[in-house]
Amino acid sequence: MKEQGQLEAQRQFDMMEQCRKRILKLCERAGRPLTYHISTFGCQMNFKDSEKLAGILEQLGYKETDSEQADFVLLNTCTVRENANLKVYGHLGMLKSYKKKNPHMMIALCGCMMQEELVVAKLRKSYRFVDIIFGTHNVYKLAELILTRLETEQMVVDLWEDAREIVEDLPAVRKYSFKAGVNIMFGCNNFCSYCIVPYVRGRERSREPEDIIREINQLVSDGVVEVMLLGQNVNSYGKTLEQPVSFAELLQRIEQIEGLQRIRFMTSHPKDLSEDLIEVMRNSKKICRHMHLPVQSGSTRLLEQMNRRYTKEQYLELVDKLKAAVPDISLTTDIIVGFPGETEEDFQETIDVVRRVEYDSAYTFIYSRRTGTPAAVMEDQVPEEVVKDRFQRLLEVVAECSAKRTGRLEGEIAEVLVEGISEQDSSMVTGRLSNNLLVHFPGTEELIGQLVLVRLEEARGFYYIGARIQ
Ligand code: SAH
Ligand code: SF4
Ligand code: F3S
Numbered sequence: 048m049k050e051q052g053q054l055e056a057q058r059q060f061d062m063m064e065q066c067r068k069r070i071l072k073l074c075e076r077a078g079r080p081l082t083y084h085i086s087t088f089g090c091q092m093n094f095k096d097s098e099k100l101a102g103i104l105e106q107l108g109y110k111e112t113d114s115e116q117a118d119f120v121l122l123n124t125c126t127v128r129e130n131a132n133l134k135v136y137g138h139l140g141m142l143k144s145y146k147k148k149n150p151h152m153m154i155a156l157c158g159c160m161m162q163e164e165l166v167v168a169k170l171r172k173s174y175r176f177v178d179i180i181f182g183t184h185n186v187y188k189l190a191e192l193i194l195t196r197l198e199t200e201q202m203v204v205d206l207w208e209d210a211r212e213i214v215e216d217l218p219a220v221r222k223y224s225f226k227a228g229v230n231i232m233f234g235c236n237n238f239c240s241y242c243i244v245p246y247v248r249g250r251e252r253s254r255e256p257e258d259i260i261r262e263i264n265q266l267v268s269d270g271v272v273e274v275m276l277l278g279q280n281v282n283s284y285g286k287t288l289e290q291p292v293s294f295a296e297l298l299q300r301i302e303q304i305e306g307l308q309r310i311r312f313m314t315s316h317p318k319d320l321s322e323d324l325i326e327v328m329r330n331s332k333k334i335c336r337h338m339h340l341p342v343q344s345g346s347t348r349l350l351e352q353m354n355r356r357y358t359k360e361q362y363l364e365l366v367d368k369l370k371a372a373v374p375d376i377s378l379t380t381d382i383i384v385g386f387p388g389e390t391e392e393d394f395q396e397t398i399d400v401v402r403r404v405e406y407d408s409a410y411t412f413i414y415s416r417r418t419g420t421p422a423a424v425m426e427d428q429v430p431e432e433v434v435k436d437r438f439q440r441l442l443e444v445v446a447e448c449s450a451k452r453t454g455r456l457e458g459e460i461a462e463v464l465v466e467g468i469s470e471q472d473s474s475m476v477t478g479r480l481s482n483n484l485l486v487h488f489p490g491t492e493e494l495i496g497q498l499v500l501v502r503l504e505e506a507r508g509f510y511y512i513g514a515r516i517q
Pocket of ligand 2: 243280
């Protein structure tokens, strides 16, 4: 497998070289560099893929532009909920009008939505102006696909049902110089009954620990101090490797990397969160004091229907263990309201969990029916007005809990990683605490990417105003 991956990487570098020559000619003909724009929807996985796609486009000689009126426009799509999906069709309408003005423009679509047959059939039929369509398993092939498009002058559709090999070491453009996302695994095997991700991202595959460590070492030598380890269920990392390695073991190895200061990860599935991981977090100097631990629902009955494989009690017990081991930990979560068959009692169980856990924040979603998932054909879909009413009530409780939680560090001194100049006030910089909360304090550009000590003077809802300690 590994050798196949290396061969494929080499093949793609050859493709990039051939494609670069073609693009160079097009630039000469146009008398200017060709531009690209990528719009990314969805989660961190997609954002990470977009960095890889941007890396390839830059290698080909394209220059990034903020405008969607570019020579190469790519939409990296998400389909986790219906509204993510609808946004893409909206965008396409606009792109069609741009293409009328610039007939050489190329429009490409990729990402999770493209892994759905019905979507691709619709695009083939009614969106003929799209040039390239590919999915989530062949992101690394972009140069080859552009080359095919230039040679055949026809719509290129390249979709695979599942991934073949993991291709390492292709170029990437990173948004921040000091922090980076690192894939540790791809796909998902959990099949929560509402969720489309396993169908569009394929089966779970972990990267070899050596490849992950090598990538992080390289990032650190490029100036990165914080990494975010990415996977749909990082707690089951390593189970599918020839020589299995647990997530807790991987973290311990990453902790050893000199120069790396902070480690984050997402997402943790409660069913696979091990005692070892809690122990590693307790003893770690680098793992951030934050865990995103999606609960989805507080009702054991619904959790079973959702195929989450834990009960309300098990979840709460896990939270207690985490809080006992890492007393300053901040917890965040995802919650779905209106799953088929949800009763007022089920909903009250969810509210009860929110109050008991006291999340720092929660992402709340209205259940969205995804074709092909088991929940889509369940009876008792909850009426829209009922869902909306519950959703509002949930938001209020979540807001109450975060207000209670987020002020707790007022007056303390804490380490902040400075991320940029504040958007509201250019005399201030904005950074993040280990627990992921934002802090604004007086400072200048030179501080970006540095870890500094800040006194948290005033809590204001989701952020603090602070002052640097010399
Ligand atoms: N792998 C992660 C979640 C990825 S999707 C995990 O298991 O935690 C991010 C979130 O979208 C999920 O946690 C869930 O709350 C929400 N979600 C997924 N499918 C959904 C659907 N059909 N309707 C509404 N929300 C959904
Ligand atoms: Fe979806 Fe569940 Fe997999 Fe998360 S763990 S991606 S919610 S199937
Ligand atoms: Fe969306 Fe795909 Fe992520 S469906 S949430 S972009 S894995």
